[in-house]
Amino acid sequence: xxxxxxxxxxxxxxxxxxxxxxxxxxxxxxxxxxxxxxxxxxxxxxxxxxxxxxxxxxxxxxxxxxxxxxxxxxxxxxxxxxxxxxxxxxxxxxxxxxxxxxxxxxxxxxxxxxxxxxxxxxxxxxxxxxxxxxxxxxxxxxxxxxxxxxxxxxxxxxxxxxxxxxxxxxxxxxxxxxxxxxxxxxxxxxxxxxxxxxxxxxxxxxxxxxxxxxxxxxxxxxxxxxxxxxxxxxxxxxxxxxxxxxxxxxxxxxxxxxxxxxxxxxxxxxxxxxxxxxxxxxxxxxxxxxxxxxxxxxxxxxxxxxxxxxxxxxxxxxxxxxxxxxxxxxxxxxxxxxxxxxxxxxxxxxxxxxxxxxxxxxxxxxxxxxxxxxxxxxxxxxxxxxxxxxxxxxxxxxxxxxx
Numbered sequence: 001x002x003x004x005x006x007x008x009x010x011x012x013x014x015x016x017x018x019x020x021x022x023x024x025x026x027x028x029x030x031x032x033x034x035x036x037x038x039x040x041x042x043x044x045x046x047x048x049x050x051x052x053x054x055x056x057x058x059x060x061x062x063x064x065x066x067x068x069x070x071x072x073x074x075x076x077x078x079x080x081x082x083x084x085x086x087x088x089x090x091x092x093x094x095x096x097x098x099x100x101x102x103x104x105x106x107x108x109x110x111x112x113x114x115x116x117x118x119x120x121x122x123x124x125x126x127x128x129x130x131x132x133x134x135x136x137x138x139x140x141x142x143x144x145x146x147x148x149x150x151x152x153x154x155x156x157x158x159x160x161x162x163x164x165x166x167x168x169x170x171x172x173x174x175x176x177x178x179x180x181x182x183x184x185x186x187x188x189x190x191x192x193x194x195x196x197x198x199x200x201x202x203x204x205x206x207x208x209x210x211x212x213x214x215x216x217x218x219x220x221x222x223x224x225x226x227x228x229x230x231x232x233x234x235x236x237x238x239x240x241x242x243x244x245x246x247x248x249x250x251x252x253x254x255x256x257x258x259x260x261x262x263x264x265x266x267x268x269x270x271x272x273x274x275x276x277x278x279x280x281x282x283x284x285x286x287x288x289x290x291x292x293x294x295x296x297x298x299x300x301x302x303x304x305x306x307x308x309x310x311x312x313x314x315x316x317x318x319x320x321x322x323x324x325x326x327x328x329x330x331x332x333x334x335x336x337x338x339x340x341x342x343x344x345x346x347x348x349x350x351x352x353x354x355x356x357x358x359x360x361x362x363x364x365x366x367x368x369x370x371x372x373x374x375x376x377x378x379x380x381x382x383x384x385x386x387x388x389x390x391x392x393x394x395x396x397x398x399x400x401x402x403x
Contacts, residue, residue: 036066037301042083042093044076048255052321053097060308069305087111087293094302096289100130103138104358106289112138113292113299126355127329130285133358139287140306141329143318146353147187147281148345150249150257151267152242159246159269163191163216166246166272170225177235177247180217180228180379182371183282184248186354188213190280191273196354203360205367205396207389214378214385221379230376251346254325263323268342270349283353285329319343363396370395 045053050073057069072093074082080102086092088111106112115137120128127141151159156174160166170176178185190196194209220226227244229235239247240260248271249257258266271279288306290299308314312333319328319335324343327350328335337344356364374388 034066035064035301035304037298038068038070039095039298039302039305040093041069041071041095041097041305042074042079043071043097044074044079045097046073048321052318056309056314056318059314060305063308067301067305084109084111087291090293092291092293094291094294094298095305096291097142098287098289100139100141100285100287100358101361103131103133103287103289104361107133107138111292112289114138115140115290115303118303122330122332124327124329124331124350126283126350126353127285129355129357131287131358139289140310141285141287142310142315143286143326144283144329144346144350145251145286145326146283146346146349147184147248147250147271148349149246149269149271150239150253151246151269152239152244152261153265153267154242154261155245156267159267160272161270162274163188163272164274167220167223167226169245170220170223173225174245175225175227175238175243177227177229177238177244178217178220179232179235179248180221180230180375182375183368185213185217187271187279187281188216190352190354191277192216193277194280196280203354203356203364205371205392207393210392211385211389214375214388218379218381218385228379251325251342254342255323258323268345270345278352279349280352280354281349283350283355286326367392367396 041057043050043053054071057071061067061069079096079098083092083096083098084106088109103112118137118140120137123141124144127144131137131139131141149159160169166176189206189209192209192212194206194213196203196206198204217228221228227235227238235244235247236253236256238244239249239257242261254266254268271281273279288309290302290306294302310330312328312330315328315330315333316335319326319333319340324340324346327343327346335343337347370392371388374383374391377383378385378388
């Protein structure tokens with residue numbers, strides 16, 4: 001399934017608004033009882049991920065034979081819109097697999113209920129920040145993903161650890177695919193000393209470091225083997241067809257690349273840093289949400305299914321089938337790094353990754369929208385990185401000063 005990083009980050013973290021939630025509808029954890037009924041599940045999964053989900057649902061129905069689960073596929077670019085439309089009509093699914101960034105706007109429209117009496121104590125802080133909005137919990141995280149550097153082991157023996165080494169390899173003939181846009185390359189800001197959060201924990205745009213990073217990208221794009229593209233499809237095909245030795249990738253792409261190249265030929269490494277400064281990619285979460293219109297009984301039934309889907313055994317099974325392409329959102333899931341070396345890379349990369357809390361997506365929307373428009377102008381030389389960074393900062397400051 002194509003979970004592209006820019007689309008997900010925009011969906012998850014940027015094009016959202018905030019509003020005070022309504023507290024009248026809450027889900028409580030179901031009490032032990034005879035489990036029976038029908039659950040409607042919506043998802044946008046394809047290929048191996050869809051098969052994995054269906055297996056989990058079958059496992060649940062075997063344990064609870066009085067429960068019937070109906071799953072419906074909705075294309076990812078239609079899922080949010082269809083959910084809104086149907087819930088407002090008093091319909092829609094009981095159980096929704098989606099990206100966490102839709103939560104603020106769904107809360108604004110009073111379409112999802114608050115979740116209470118559910119144990120979130122073992123979840124990763126990043127995952128919690130992606131379901132907590134204005135102090136209340138609205139979703140259950142299933143997995144956490146971020147960017148890494150993917151490479152073809154047939155072409156590469158030792159991946160670069162620094163940007164300097166990456167350029168050196170490119171000069172000697174190793175082709176590198178970079179999905180070139182503001183959000184997709186934001187990971188490099190931290191390499192140049194950028195701080196993503198201020199002392200109060202608010203996400204900030206470091207204009208000086210971003211300017212330095214853009215200068216490096218301008219230099220890199222002049223190397224013949226550094227392939228910059230604002231479309232992911234061409235880079236994916238180039239990597240799959242062995243024309244690229246490296247591609248900066250989202251972890252959700254691991255299964256597809258592994259199938260295309262061969263499991264033993266896909267290498268995964270940390271994004272290159274420089275000196276003591278590691279890369280800082282965005283980190284995002286997939287979550288389970290519920291329908292405010294569903295009856296209390298249906299909400300409890302759906303919550304029971306969510307508990308099953310996120311239990312350690314089911315999570316480990318998915319991790320195996322999906323070849324370490326995500327981190328379990330729940331810390332209680334112990335994973336053997338020797339069996340899942342790619343997942344181990346994700347865990348290491350996540351330690352320097354950026355998780356924007358849902359409460360701060362409005363400011364992220366502002367700077368990202370401006371950054372997306374200025375980014376190609378900087379690479380084309382029509383505006384300097386310093387001037388572009390100043391414009392982004394000015395836009396953010398103006399928005400922040402508005403009542």
